[in-house]
Amino acid sequence: MGYLIKGEWHEGWYDTSKTGGEFVRADSQFRDVVTANGASNYPAEAGRYHLYVSLACPWAHRALIFRKLKQLEEVISVSVVDPVITEGGWAFRDGFTDTVNGFAFLRETYVHANPGYSGRVTVPVLWDKQTGRIVNNESAEIIRMLNSEFDAFTPVKTDFYPAAMRREIDEVNAFVYERINNGVYKAGFAGSQRVYESAVTRLFAALDEIEMRLGQSRYLVGVTLTEADWRLFTTLIRFDAVYVTHFKCNLRRIEDYPNLSNYLRDLYQVPGIAETVDFDHIKRHYFLSHRHLNPSGLVPKGPMLDYGTAHNRERLMARGAKRSVS
Numbered sequence: 001m002g003y004l005i006k007g008e009w010h011e012g013w014y015d016t017s018k019t020g021g022e023f024v025r026a027d028s029q030f031r032d033v034v035t036a037n038g039a040s041n042y043p044a045e046a047g048r049y050h051l052y053v054s055l056a057c058p059w060a061h062r063a064l065i066f067r068k069l070k071q072l073e074e075v076i077s078v079s080v081v082d083p084v085i086t087e088g089g090w091a092f093r094d095g096f097t098d099t100v101n102g103f104a105f106l107r108e109t110y111v112h113a114n115p116g117y118s119g120r121v122t123v124p125v126l127w128d129k130q131t132g133r134i135v136n137n138e139s140a141e142i143i144r145m146l147n148s149e150f151d152a153f154t155p156v157k158t159d160f161y162p163a164a165m166r167r168e169i170d171e172v173n174a175f176v177y178e179r180i181n182n183g184v185y186k187a188g189f190a191g192s193q194r195v196y197e198s199a200v201t202r203l204f205a206a207l208d209e210i211e212m213r214l215g216q217s218r219y220l221v222g223v224t225l226t227e228a229d230w231r232l233f234t235t236l237i238r239f240d241a242v243y244v245t246h247f248k249c250n251l252r253r254i255e256d257y258p259n260l261s262n263y264l265r266d267l268y269q270v271p272g273i274a275e276t277v278d279f280d281h282i283k284r285h286y287f288l289s290h291r292h293l294n295p296s297g298l299v300p301k302g303p304m305l306d307y308g309t310a311h312n313r314e315r316l317m318a319r320g321a322k323r324s325v326s
């Protein structure tokens, strides 16, 4: 694992010494947008854009979910990196190939797009084949583009970020991002016992709150399945398999929460979603990439959980969310 400084690769782990042991996620740097109406440099077109993803990564998983839900498989192509990060960062090897540029390492896309790039090399990356540039490497923005800007090229017009619900979706997203999506990393990458304990306590307080909310409504924002649910899903589906042990988020499992565990099954069983979940990549990525957290390099065999079993969420269809997160 490492990062680029002015286009040069350096090996190195996240430095938490300057932040009192706290893991601080850096902002993504490529923030252009694809637009349906040509209002940006990147007009929506079929076959022009490419996604670089890891099947292991919760942020990249968001993008794969939106590509699947919006039936954009023929419109936006994909390259999958090797799930294990070793020296050199995310790489294409052992059958994982960069089908657009033929690069050996993902970092080459960053340097190609910006030769002076300094920062981490992360997935997902939305690449423009026409200009050879990175359009965007922020999953929260990539899913918005897939949700709305490619509707001319898909029969699926479902809007997962409807205008009338945006305020509430944004509110839930902010809470879920800070306390849960990033919360598991704050626990797992904490550089001291104090920081870890505080992170894990905040994480589970947030899960308790979401558990209550999901007792009132089928989805995070009432009876409509929205972007907010998919953003939570990618963390929940990794939780019992990885975060409980590898990141020491072990006060409870998702399986121990009646509402969260049924909700997770409900989302997992949405047509197409199970195909986007790859537990082999997920487990190998975390347990083999962060070797200082798992020096033996052994990948756990379990847990034995089946997300295809029945859930009880339909009974909540008539009711909307009454509670709001604080």
Ligand SMILES: N[C@@H](CCC(=O)N[C@@H](CS)C(=O)NCC(=O)O)C(=O)O
Binding pocket: 001, 002, 027, 028, 056, 057, 058, 059, 060, 120, 121, 122, 123, 124, 137, 138, 139, 140
């Ligand atoms: N804010 C970014 C975060 C992406 C991210 O951190 N991806 C991780 C994989 S789960 C990564 O590529 N990490 C490599 C690194 O930090 O060196 C997004 O949501 O797109």
